[in-house]
Amino acid sequence: MPNENKTSLENSRAQMRKGLLEYCILLVISRKKVYASDIIASLRTADLLVVEGTMYPLLSRLKNDGLLDYHWQESKSGPPRKYYELTSHGKAMLKQLDGTWEMLQSSINALRLARA
Amino acid sequence: MPNENKTSLENSRAQMRKGLLEYCILLVISRKKVYASDIIASLRTADLLVVEGTMYPLLSRLKNDGLLDYHWQESKSGPPRKYYELTSHGKAMLKQLDGTWEMLQSSINALRLARA
DNA sequence: CATACTACCTTTTAATGCAAGGTAGTGGGG
DNA sequence: CCCCACTACCTTGCATTAAAAGGTAGTATG
Numbered sequence: 244m245p246n247e248n249k250t251s252l253e254n255s256r257a258q259m260r261k262g263l264l265e266y267c268i269l270l271v272i273s274r275k276k277v278y279a280s281d282i283i284a285s286l287r288t289a290d291l292l293v294v295e296g297t298m299y300p301l302l303s304r305l306k307n308d309g310l311l312d313y314h315w316q317e318s319k320s321g322p323p324r325k326y327y328e329l330t331s332h333g334k335a336m337l338k339q340l341d342g343t344w345e346m347l348q349s350s351i352n353a354l355r356l357a358r359a
Numbered sequence: 360m361p362n363e364n365k366t367s368l369e370n371s372r373a374q375m376r377k378g379l380l381e382y383c384i385l386l387v388i389s390r391k392k393v394y395a396s397d398i399i400a401s402l403r404t405a406d407l408l409v410v411e412g413t414m415y416p417l418l419s420r421l422k423n424d425g426l427l428d429y430h431w432q433e434s435k436s437g438p439p440r441k442y443y444e445l446t447s448h449g450k451a452m453l454k455q456l457d458g459t460w461e462m463l464q465s466s467i468n469a470l471r472l473a474r475a
Numbered sequence: 476c477a478t479a480c481t482a483c484c485t486t487t488t489a490a491t492g493c494a495a496g497g498t499a500g501t502g503g504g505g
Numbered sequence: 506c507c508c509c510a511c512t513a514c515c516t517t518g519c520a521t522t523a524a525a526a527g528g529t530a531g532t533a534t535g
Contacts, residue, residue: 251424252452254490255381261523262378263467270470280482282452289466296524299484300447304522308367321481322531336368341471343372348464350405351379354386355457377492382534396513398491415515420491437512438500 260291266344267291268301269337271328272311278324302327310336376407382460383407384417385445385453388427394440418443426452 310333426449430443
């Protein structure tokens, strides 16, 4: 008796996205200064769903790890925003993760090719 | 004051691997009938570290979700083994995840190219 | 001045990877 | 015949963390 297969699929998909989230956020921030909603919008464009409740704690964590820094900037319409950018540690980390991503890609694509 | 940067990197790497674990396990099983230690060995070869305490519960979950099935088979040296194979649901799921993986790859590689 | 909107943040819950520890079948050496 | 090593299975407890839901506050608009 299969246990809700659709859920299982969505679950797996979510997991795949989750694992890559941190890397993607660093990628987005590396392009230009952005604030939380910018990041969410960019990732949504790339089919990577994220919600606020995920983004804010994650940004805080990355900040505490010394990978990000931010400064307040007023908005023409609404409350002020926190604009994030990479620190030098963040840039170094991103470079490392680029390597990890490339390895992962080739490992998995090798597994895929090895199929009957 | 950066908060242990090396840990942060290892953490991110682990997360990336974790998210793709389920997909990789299905890939390995799709090639031929295997038992837990086979899977761990295959993934290790592909630089994807997994340990027993992760593998067994995960296999049980996939079984309960109706994606896998197994049968016992005696070994020439040691206790009997559980050989796993994909059910038809599992095969369908794997096909879906292939699509997800391809989309993820192109999304992320697009983000990477868009860098300054 | 009240409502809508944007942006930030926190609390709580559930999932899950992993370390560590536990059970049991098999076979070889003493 | 017994003990020890090896292999394979599984479970318990912990720490991390994504996400849902709810909360605060500044700004603009009718």
